[in-house]
Amino acid sequence: MRFVIWAVIVVIIAIALALLLLPTPIDDLVITSCSADSDCIAARADCCGCSYGGKAKAINKEYSGYWDGKVGSCMCPAVISNHISCLSDAKCVNSKCQLVPNPELVCDSGLLFDCRDRSGDIEINGISCEEVKKMCETSSGA
Secondary structure, three states: OHHHHHHHHHHHHHHHHHHHHOOOOOOHHHHOEOOOHHHEEEEEOOOOOHHHOOOEEEEEHHHHHHHHHHHOOOOOOOOOOOOHHHHEEEEEEOOEEEEEEOHHHHHOOHHHHHHOOOOOOOEEOOEEHHHHHHHHHHHHOO
16 A cells, blocks of 8 residues: 555656646747847748748747747658748848748749749749749849
8 A cells, every 4th residue: 555655656746847847838929029130040830841841930049949849840751842931031020030031032943933824813832923923023123
């Protein structure tokens, strides 16, 4: 009987310690807060990230370790993503880290090719073809 009581006490202590060691969730508003562009980085938005067919998210660089642990890892395709988030720069806009499309990256990506014969507001990889064409016309000076 004494053994059972000690075993229960040990299990309760182990559970309590495990709960104390779990990282405290950090609010998304804190993770994306900034005061300058240099505070922001583009991080994986999902377990794959841009190098493996995923997406990016702008976060404060101080939370990159926490964020990596939050998104985790998984099996990913061996393909570079053409999602607009992966063709963007992390900037501080109104005190919030945001991804701003980089015209040079967008116009050199497959997005312009994918949109060449499409019209209107058809969306591919998170951006409309109309926006892609307009951005590339403006950046090329055409």
